[in-house]
Each structure stands twice: as structure tokens, then as C-alpha cells.
Amino acid sequence: MTSAKVELGRLPTENTMRKLRIAAFASGRGSNLAAILDSIKRRTLDCEVVLVMSNKPTAGVLDIARTHGIAALHLAQEQFEHAEDFDRRLLGALAEHQVEMIVLAGYLKKINPAIIRDYKNRILNIHPALLPAFGGKGMYGRNVHQAVLDYGCKVSGVTVHLVDEEYDRGPPVLQKCVPVKEGDTAESLAARVLVEEHKIFSEALQLFAEGRVEVRGRRAVIRE
């Protein structure tokens, strides 16, 4: 594990010519992963995706990984008798690929404490609403947007946040508002929010790649 550890605030910067090595965990189609890969290709994101892990063997995200020549790993806790064995296997894969940071790009499982401990303040999640509203267990996919509409909100948005032991609870790194429009359905709102997701995830990651994020209690402070 030690080789994969990088102190927060000392992550490689652009002028070291070293890319931040990231793993993506995802359960679905992977449009956020595709957006991250696109930012890397356009050279606006100094990262390298070195591993993609999914708990779903048929997830589109694994196909995206294979297409890009990225290590694709199907790993689910159900494959193991004990949670510790799952953790060991996952941490082994992360160490093998020298992963410095993990992004949850539509990963529907809770992250076990062993992973949170080894990657403290180095796991980012994207949530399609303005946390702490409309987050927590069961708040994923269409449910989030339907709940926003049912409440009568005028704005929704996106939150990129650090991950701790609870769903959607860690400190926000970046947030962006997205208007709710008259006549919106969960699908139309989701589509408008997704456009912003695809920008903000890469922006947040780039802040880490530049070593500009410092966590002070609940605040993720971004240095100029």
C-alpha cells in the first residue's frame, strides 16, 4: 500500500509532468467516466485512469475501460465469504496499479471502512443534487430528481464531495446549481444535471491533481 500513498496537498502538479493515478468505481453506464477520459484527452485534466472496478459484470463502464485499454475489474462483495477478503482483494488491486485517488462515478455500494482508512480524503463521489439535500441511502438515479420535483424545488445541482463512511456525507469540494424548469420530468432534470456533472467532476479532480485541496474538518479548502 505504501507506494500508492500520497499526502494530501502534495499530489503531483502539472510541472512535475506526473499524472495523478486514479481508479474509478462504478455500477452503470459510465458517462461520467467517459467525460473524465475526454478531459484527459483534451489535456485539461492531469490524471491517468489506471483501473476501473465495477460490482456489475455487465456494466457499460467496464466496456469503456476495455475500449481505452484500462484495466477492468469486476469485483463484488458477494464473491467473498468475508468482507475483509473483499477489502484485501480491492486494496491489492489498488496497490498493484499504484492508485492515488479513487472516484466513485455512479457506484451504488457503500465503501468499506478499510478502504476509507487507506484512502482518507482521497475518494471523491459525484451526486446529482445539492447535498445535504436529497442525499443518503436510496437517493440515487431517478429517485433523486423525482424527490427534487416532488418537493417543488426551483434549483437542483451537482455536488462533488469527499467520501466518508456514510452515503453522501463527506465534505463538498465543488457544487454547481442547475435550474429546475416548469414542466420538468425526472428525466429532463437528470439530463440537465448530467451536463454539469460531466464538467464539474473533472474540475474537482484537477484541483487534486494540482495539490490545491486541503481538508480542514468539514471544509475542503481550495487554495489559489
Ligand code: GRF
Ligand atoms: C450520475 O448521475 C452520478 O451523479 C450518480 O450516478 C450517475 C452515474 O451516471 N452518482 P453515469 O454512469 O456516470 O452515466
